[in-house]
Amino acid sequence: MRKGSYYFVFLLLVAVQMLICNYLNLSPYLTLSILPVLILCVPLRLPTFWTLLLAFATGSAVDLLSEGLLGLNALALVPVAFVRKEVIRLIFGDELFARKEDFSVRKNGFGKVALAVFLVQALFLAIYIWADGAGTRTLAFNAIRFGVSLVAGWALSLLVIDILAPDNRK
Numbered sequence: 001m002r003k004g005s006y007y008f009v010f011l012l013l014v015a016v017q018m019l020i021c022n023y024l025n026l027s028p029y030l031t032l033s034i035l036p037v038l039i040l041c042v043p044l045r046l047p048t049f050w051t052l053l054l055a056f057a058t059g060s061a062v063d064l065l066s067e068g069l070l071g072l073n074a075l076a077l078v079p080v081a082f083v084r085k086e087v088i089r090l091i092f093g094d095e096l097f098a099r100k101e102d103f104s105v106r107k108n109g110f111g112k113v114a115l116a117v118f119l120v121q122a123l124f125l126a127i128y129i130w131a132d133g134a135g136t137r138t139l140a141f142n143a144i145r146f147g148v149s150l151v152a153g154w155a156l157s158l159l160v161i162d163i164l165a166p167d168n169r170k
Contacts, residue, residue, distance in 0.1 A: 006043065009163060013038055014058055021066035029141075031128060031149040035059065035073060036080045036120040037157035040087070041164035043102055048085060055081035069132070076128035080120050091116045104165045113165070117157045118150075125149050 013034060020032050039055050046054075059074030067073060088096060091112050092103050105113045129142050129149070137145075 006164075010038060010042075013160065013164070014061065017062055018066040021062060027148075029145045029148045030152055031125065031132075031145065032156060033073075033121075033124060033128070033149075033153050034157055034160050035062065035077050036124040036153075037117055037160055037164065039077060039080050040084055040116060040120045041102070041161070042081075042084070044085070044088070044096060045100060048082070051081045051084060052078055072128060072131055075131055076124045079127060080124050083123065084120070087116055087119050091119075102165060105162055113161060114154075114158060117161060118154050121153050121157060122150055125153065 017034050017038075020034070024032060035058065038058065039051065042051050042054065055077040056074050059077035060071070062073045063070045085097075088103065092108055096103055103113065103116075125146055129146050133142050
């Protein structure tokens, strides 16, 4: 995917996330977010500093225009941006960095991509639910919310991943 088209798709998916936050409140146990996969799929050539700024700006925009609690998505998304390259290195190896290419389901396999998405989704939700509860909800409620949100967000992110990380060899 060309650089300009990637950022256009990125912005469209941020708008989709805002629509999800505003109009798809199914249950207090469910927090749906595609933001972690958006940050995971940022091109590897972008330095971590700029990825951190992108995560902060994206999370703040979603907070400001949809969630209502300013800083919650930004707080949970910045750590995802911080560990993104290490997760990619852990799951896919150093060859992506050596070849300066991005990952895709077709090149790297569905299992590896699904694991990477699972890890960033879990990190995001752990911070998000911890900060959102702020000691006012029980551990059982937060654990159920984490599990339900992780499964649903992971499944939704797997639907989005092929749009964000397409195979250039197609």
